[in-house]
Amino acid sequence: MDFTAFKAVSFDCYGTLIDWETGIAAVLAPWAAEQDLTIGHEDLLLVYADHEAAVEREEPAPLYPEVLAEAFRRVGAQLGRPVSDAWARRLGDSVPDWPAFPDSGEALNRLARHYRLIILSNVHRAGFAGSNERLRGDFAAIITAEDVGGYKPGERHFRALDETLPRLGVQRSELLHAAQSLFHDHVPAKREGLPSVWINRRHDKPGWGATPEPSETWRYDAEFPSMSTFADAVDEAFVSRAR
Known part of the structure; x- marks a missing residue:
């Protein structure tokens, strides 16, 4: 990728x-x-x-x-x-x-050097505002369930995303989706034709945890066990391009 x-x-x-x-x-x-x-x-x-x-x-x-x-x-x-x-x-x-994963803030800072960052979340605005005090992320757009009146894996977040991208000067073909949940995110990413990265936070744990096992088909284009390893791969790609 x-x-x-x-x-x-x-x-x-x-x-x-x-x-x-x-x-x-x-x-x-x-x-x-x-x-x-x-x-x-x-x-x-x-x-x-x-x-x-x-x-x-x-x-x-x-x-x-x-x-x-x-x-x-x-x-x-x-x-x-x-x-x-x-x-x-x-x-x-x-x-x-709820705590942030230890690598999230630093990885977001590195990724923000290369991309516009967008939140696509199933929580409410106040909840995310509290979480972002831990993340301190520089987000170009924040789309919550409260904003769209529904929850993933439904389509409302993705319709709001389609409306948001032109305001950011980003074409849909220039968007990558990153998420842990196959059920909430990679199933709809496949449905929407979005390339995606699986941040497999449960790679060292059995079962599905707090996320339901998906009953529909999913796909992802790359897999990483953490945000830091994802950011490493991105940094390496941009360094290689600059050579």
């Missing part, structure tokens, strides 16, 4: 730049302990994944904190334990507290 052929990179944020699994488990795990559930973090995330996706599909209008809260209630129902409103709010309000 010729990384020098692109002028912009759109990013999924949560799972790619922000460690949402650690953030979600930081709430689900103490709730499970309070309920005397003997279930590990990975199994909790596995239970959670399909519920969040189902809420987003069934109820596209509510903001992400409400999606998190309802998904948590459904986790409790499946496991036969109550989720109080306080616990549901705790997860819903936790997005700004």
